[in-house]
Amino acid sequence: MKLQEHGAPSGGLASPASSPWRRPSLTRVVLFVEKTLAIADVEVRKLRHDPTELLTRAVQPALWLLIFGEVFTRIRAIPTGGLPYLDFMAPGILAQSVLFIAIFSGIAIIWERDLGIVHKFLASPTPRTALVLGKALAAGVRGLSQAIIIYLLALVLGVRLSWNPLALLGVLVFVLLGAACFSTFSLIIACLVKTRERFMGIGQVLTMPLFFASNAIYPIAIMPTWLQAIAQANPLTYEVDGLRALMLGSGMSPGGLTLDFAVLLAVTAVLVVIGGWLYPRVAV
Amino acid sequence: MEKTGKAGGHVTYLESEQAAVLMMLQTEALTRRFGRLTAVDALTLSVKAGEVFGLLGPNGAGKSTVIKMLTTLLPPTAGTARVAGYDIVRQAAQVRRVIGYVPQLLSADGALTGYENLLVFARLYELPRRERDQRIHEALAFMNLDDVADRLVGTYSGGMIRRLEIAQATLHQPQMLFLDEPTVGLDPLAREVVWDHLEQLRAEMGTTILLTTHYMDEAERLCTRVAIMHLGKVAALGTPTELKASIGGEEVTLDDVFVHYAGGTLESGGNYRETARTRRTVRRLG
Numbered sequence: 150m151k152l153q154e155h156g157a158p159s160g161g162l163a164s165p166a167s168s169p170w171r172r173p174s175l176t177r178v179v180l181f182v183e184k185t186l187a188i189a190d191v192e193v194r195k196l197r198h199d200p201t202e203l204l205t206r207a208v209q210p211a212l213w214l215l216i217f218g219e220v221f222t223r224i225r226a227i228p229t230g231g232l233p234y235l236d237f238m239a240p241g242i243l244a245q246s247v248l249f250i251a252i253f254s255g256i257a258i259i260w261e262r263d264l265g266i267v268h269k270f271l272a273s274p275t276p277r278t279a280l281v282l283g284k285a286l287a288a289g290v291r292g293l294s295q296a297i298i299i300y301l302l303a304l305v306l307g308v309r310l311s312w313n314p315l316a317l318l319g320v321l322v323f324v325l326l327g328a329a330c331f332s333t334f335s336l337i338i339a340c341l342v343k344t345r346e347r348f349m350g351i352g353q354v355l356t357m358p359l360f361f362a363s364n365a366i367y368p369i370a371i372m373p374t375w376l377q378a379i380a381q382a383n384p385l386t387y388e389v390d391g392l393r394a395l396m397l398g399s400g401m402s403p404g405g406l407t408l409d410f411a412v413l414l415a416v417t418a419v420l421v422v423i424g425g426w427l428y429p430r431v432a433v
Numbered sequence: 434m435e436k437t438g439k440a441g442g443h444v445t446y447l448e449s450e451q452a453a454v455l456m457m458l459q460t461e462a463l464t465r466r467f468g469r470l471t472a473v474d475a476l477t478l479s480v481k482a483g484e485v486f487g488l489l490g491p492n493g494a495g496k497s498t499v500i501k502m503l504t505t506l507l508p509p510t511a512g513t514a515r516v517a518g519y520d521i522v523r524q525a526a527q528v529r530r531v532i533g534y535v536p537q538l539l540s541a542d543g544a545l546t547g548y549e550n551l552l553v554f555a556r557l558y559e560l561p562r563r564e565r566d567q568r569i570h571e572a573l574a575f576m577n578l579d580d581v582a583d584r585l586v587g588t589y590s591g592g593m594i595r596r597l598e599i600a601q602a603t604l605h606q607p608q609m610l611f612l613d614e615p616t617v618g619l620d621p622l623a624r625e626v627v628w629d630h631l632e633q634l635r636a637e638m639g640t641t642i643l644l645t646t647h648y649m650d651e652a653e654r655l656c657t658r659v660a661i662m663h664l665g666k667v668a669a670l671g672t673p674t675e676l677k678a679s680i681g682g683e684e685v686t687l688d689d690v691f692v693h694y695a696g697g698t699l700e701s702g703g704n705y706r707e708t709a710r711t712r713r714t715v716r717r718l719g
Contacts, residue, residue, distance in 0.1 A: 183556060183559075184556065184557055187557055188553070191542070191545065194549055198545070198546075199544065263538070264538050264539050264540060265536035265537065265538025265539055266542060268506055268536040268538070269534060269536060269540045269554075270557070271506055272504040272505060272506060272529060272532065272534040273557045273558060274526060274529040274530045274558065275529075429506070432501070432506040432507070433501075433506070433507055
């Protein structure tokens with residue numbers, strides 16, 4: 150019995166008790182969560198070491214609110230259901246910054262692939278979906294930093310935000326979920342294209358249509374029919390819709406928060422499964 | 434091993450299990466094709482527990498592809514392999530638990546501290562929470578990195594990074610360690626230190642090591658046995674001494690052996706992408 154000498158799980162095939170698949174399912178769930186958090190923790194620690202990215206990321210939403218918002222709130226060209234235009238667009242800009250910060254997060258995968266970090270993670274006993282979900286969660290944390298900045302800006306600009314604790318909790322959930330959704334989408338693209346140049350190209354091509362074919366800065370109702378159809382199929386629309394209802398507390402959401410949440414959750418779940426399936430290809 | 438062998442040379446289930454255990458690594462006709470290119474061509478090898486086995490060969494000989502298959506990163510096109518008794522395809526999850534892997538490319542995260550680089554793997558390899566800090570600091574101390582544990586890895590030297598990567602890959606005390614070109618891009622002094630640590634690792638932990646290299650001095654210094662690969666096949670296999678004897682002469686170096694078995698293919702030096710990667714690694718480590 151040479152095996153014990155090496156401290157191996159006793160007996161290989163002979164002892165199925167050592168197989169991770171035979172463990173009680175609760176342990177497996179706990180381990181899955183622990184490993185997802187370990188991956189997310191890595192990204193959060195990197196942000197703590199160098200938070201410059203969060204600050205530079207804040208410039209763009211600030212410009213949208215300060216310039217675009219301030220101008221359009223004066224001309225009252227867009228029907229917002231009685232809201233000041235700035236109030237209407239603030240949740241849209243939060244959704245936008247969540248989208249922007251998440252949609253380029255996949256480039257980190259390509260970077261890690263070119264180094265060799267991905268290979269080491271893939272050779273460790275970590276479920277592929279935990280690797281993907283960990284990255285998604287980290288994107289969520291980045292998204293939350295944007296939420297704080299946009300709340301501060303909105304306060305300064307006099308947007309009437311809802312401070313209901315439940316609504317704030319809801320905003321937190323929607324930011325995490327939206328960032329998870331778009332960052333996993335980004336990861337899938339990264340797994341498919343595998344080079345930085347192609348990824349940046351595709352990222353640029355995708356962001357603007359996703360943003361403009363949504364209800365972020367104007368309501369769907371004023372769009373031409375064909376664009377309405379696209380907007381209805383755009384996950385960002387549901388992100389904006391949920392955030393608008395929660396942040397303004399004025400129940401603008403026609404589909405209802407539950408629908409917004411369900412759509413985002415379902416899309417994210419599907420993307421995570423696809424991402425977990427594609428992720429090992431990065432190492433090839 | 435007294436278990437009865439069946440007639441006709443077929444080993445019983447138990448016997449094959451035990452053989453697999455005595456052999457830390459066994460490959461049988463392991464093959465990987467990329468389109469029309471056969472990168473690894475029916476490779477059959479075995480590595481005993483405690484060995485340091487070297488895969489030698491020019492760029493493009495298939496060394497890295499072998500390692501990628503054995504570390505479950507790349508499914509084989511045909512053939513099988515067992516690591517510590519586990520099948521690399523059907524029992525990939527178990528294989529991942531008992532191996533450590535240091536990729537050829539730079540794999541430590543420069544934006545994290547040395548400690549943090551180990552912490553994430555302590556969590557992924559399920560080290561008990563109570564033991565984590567102690568094991569991390571032991572691993573860092575073993576590689577002489579304890580006093581730089583809280584510095585960002587981006588500020589480390591090439592040799593320190595390699596040692597950190599080995600610490601990462603051995604934190605969970607793997608039975609088998611895979612090292613892909615462990616000293617590529619390091620200066621002679623840093624290579625010496627990495628070699629010392631690998632020897633120490635083998636002496637103190639009994640870790641079986643499979644490494645790829647195209648440095649003959651490295652193979653001679655570390656390996657108990659080497660296989661020289663050429664165009665996806667093993668061209669020669671044995672201890673460095675045996676290989677030198679095989680082409681005769683007193684003055685023969687392992688370099689001569691290498692040229693003898695893998696020579697004549699000066700144009701096999703990898704493609705543009707590989708070259709770019711290696712150069713980048715060298716630059717970052719250097």
